[in-house]
Amino acid sequence: MPEKEELIIDVEGVTKRFGERTVVNDIGLQVKRGEIYGFLGPNGSGKTTFIRMLCGLLKADGGSGTCLGYDIITQSAEIKKHVGYMTQRFSFYEDLSIAENLDFVARMYAVPNRKDAVRQSIEELGLAGREKQLAGQLSGGWKQRLALAACLIHNPNLLLLDEPTAGVDPKARRDFWERIHQLSHKGLTFLITTHYMDEAEQCDRLAYIAYGNLLTNGTVPEVIDQAGITTWSVRGKGLIALAEDIRGKDGIGQAVAFGTSLHVSGTDAAALEKAIAPYRKDGLQWEKIRPGLEDVFIHLMEHSKDNFAKQ
Numbered sequence: 022m023p024e025k026e027e028l029i030i031d032v033e034g035v036t037k038r039f040g041e042r043t044v045v046n047d048i049g050l051q052v053k054r055g056e057i058y059g060f061l062g063p064n065g066s067g068k069t070t071f072i073r074m075l076c077g078l079l080k081a082d083g084g085s086g087t088c089l090g091y092d093i094i095t096q097s098a099e100i101k102k103h104v105g106y107m108t109q110r111f112s113f114y115e116d117l118s119i120a121e122n123l124d125f126v127a128r129m130y131a132v133p134n135r136k137d138a139v140r141q142s143i144e145e146l147g148l149a150g151r152e153k154q155l156a157g158q159l160s161g162g163w164k165q166r167l168a169l170a171a172c173l174i175h176n177p178n179l180l181l182l183d184e185p186t187a188g189v190d191p192k193a194r195r196d197f198w199e200r201i202h203q204l205s206h207k208g209l210t211f212l213i214t215t216h217y218m219d220e221a222e223q224c225d226r227l228a229y230i231a232y233g234n235l236l237t238n239g240t241v242p243e244v245i246d247q248a249g250i251t252t253w254s255v256r257g258k259g260l261i262a263l264a265e266d267i268r269g270k271d272g273i274g275q276a277v278a279f280g281t282s283l284h285v286s287g288t289d290a291a292a293l294e295k296a297i298a299p300y301r302k303d304g305l306q307w308e309k310i311r312p313g314l315e316d317v318f319i320h321l322m323e324h325s326k327d328n329f330a331k332q
């Protein structure tokens with residue numbers, strides 16, 4: 022049983038090097054029971070590597086702490102038993118049926134009352150009636166459901182989901198998130214990596230990492246406030262030319278297209294307002310807005326490049 026009931030993940034200073042490169046650099050993370058914790062960052066920033074260290078698939082070069090109350094360095098075998106891990110690629114036996122795949126996973130985990138567990142899993146995930154269908158013939162959305170069913174079958178306390186909705190359609194993504202919320206209400210804890218901002222916004226808390234460094238964490242409003250940026254949205258004609266012209270000017274941190282508008286942000290509100298003043302004409306509609314997560318992440322990325330260069 023976990024020693025610390027309230028903290029399902031509690032690690033400090035977790036570090037991983039591959040050769041000369043530090044791909045996870047001194048990361049600490051605390052995740053409470055029942056939380057849906059989002060893990061965000063650009064490709065190659067170290068999210069998967071970090072998750073693999075948490076669940077005992079990869080040994081950290083530095084750091085300490087617990088996952089489900091078990092030591093991440095010395096008790097990885099225990100951790101594996103109580104964690105469900107959904108990798109980026111759903112990996113099943115394509116020429117086995119849904120039921121056979123679930124049965125296989127249940128055997129691997131030595132699930133008691135295996136047949137009942139498989140039947141229940143099929144029902145809970147809405148796969149009833151499709152259990153004899155070959156996994157290889159399933160659409161992306163159904164493969165994803167099967168993957169979730171497979172990583173829940175041994176009744177884990179923590180689910181580590183690595184880009185679980187990559188490549189599935191919007192309806193399947195919505196259904197998937199509904200299921201995540203239902204399971205978290207039952208006390209299951211989630212660490213989920215995603216590149217989708219709408220999914221990030223559904224997380225109780227989130228962390229953003231780039232080049233192996235944890236740049237920020239907290240609730241969505243906290244992450245936005247901590248960034249300390251001011252953002253103006255501008256609509257009208259000639260936004261591409263405007264963006265090119267305005268970038269790099271004093272007070273302008275970034276000018277980024279968002280659909281039919283351009284978001285112009287900076288850390289010094291007064292300098293930003295001064296910089297945009299000459300452009301507040303020609304029918305352009307400027308409006309000061311609360312920055313969104315994407316504005317914040319772009320800002321963080323811009324500033325994290327220097328850190329990486331120093332590594």
Ligand SMILES: Nc1ncnc2c1ncn2[C@@H]1O[C@H](COP(=O)(O)OP(=O)(O)OP(=O)(O)O)[C@@H](O)[C@H]1O
Nearest residue numbers: 039044062063064065066067068069070071109184
């Ligand atoms: N076994 C390995 N040997 C060497 N380098 C590795 C190994 N595994 C990962 N890396 C490197 O570590 C860095 C972090 O990779 P990781 O897969 O953790 O990133 P990520 O944030 O999960 O990326 P993505 O969003 O693309 O999934 C990458 O540069 C990757 O190439």
